[in-house]
Amino acid sequence: MKLQHHLGGIENLGPVSTETRVFVEPWEKRIFGIHTVMMAESAHLANALHPYPIDQLPTTFKNDWTWASLRTGAEDMQPFDYFKYRYYEKWLGGISQFFVDQGYITAEELAQKTAHYRASPDATLPHKPDTALAAQVDAYLQNGDSGYHTLEREARFAKGDTVRIADPDAVDHTRLPGYLRNKTGTVDLVYPGAFSYFVSTGVDGIGEPMPVYRIAFDTADIWGEGKSEANTTLYADLYEAYVQPAN
Known part of the structure; x- marks a missing residue:
């Protein structure tokens, strides 16, 4: 909430968007889902008031990921880029950069995968359902990571x-x-x-x-x-x- 993130009282910024839909494009739901799963697997939940079996989850994700992580990614954007991209495009950029920075994927690998799906938009997406992870996501959505x-x-x-x-x-x-x-x-x-x-x-x-x-x-x-x-x-x-x- 600095620079382009706190606009209260600033004039001449153009019309205010009155869009009321939570998701405008279908892909935005997937980005929201990715973020939600990352929070449900986040290592910081080991210290949450609600007990979570974080050390037993069948996942290779071992980092902290909170709303602050997502917001930091957006707030680090160059201001002109920030205003250029849509809301969930900023989410996608922040999440992608996080995975590159943490070594889960290289920038080259990400570019290759992006090129593949651009050339073949109907190609099958990865799908590896896991009941333990699904139960963790459900528990997280119900109990959150309360900091009380x-x-x-x-x-x-x-x-x-x-x-x-x-x-x-x-x-x-x-x-x-x-x-x-x-x-x-x-x-x-x-x-x-x-x-x-x-x-x-x-x-x-x-x-x-x-x-x-x-x-x-x-x-x-x-x-x-x-x-x-x-x-x-x-x-x-x-x-x-x-x-x-x-x-």
């Missing part, structure tokens, strides 16, 4: 506190919308427990379990009165690492 933990200390802030949002150094991936940096809001809700992200963002500050707050902002304080409807409140769920005292 018991909070072992008091949250720094309470409902009604006025807070200021941090402005950490830019990193590969962040959960902080750019338009909220250095803005002032009010804690509307302190969620019970603590939450982890399964991925450390380094200097950005999230990774270990911490409180999460729902913070209310007057949109005029974010974008100015001339660009905001009167009496409009924006709510954002933010990790404690992004929240500072107002003074």
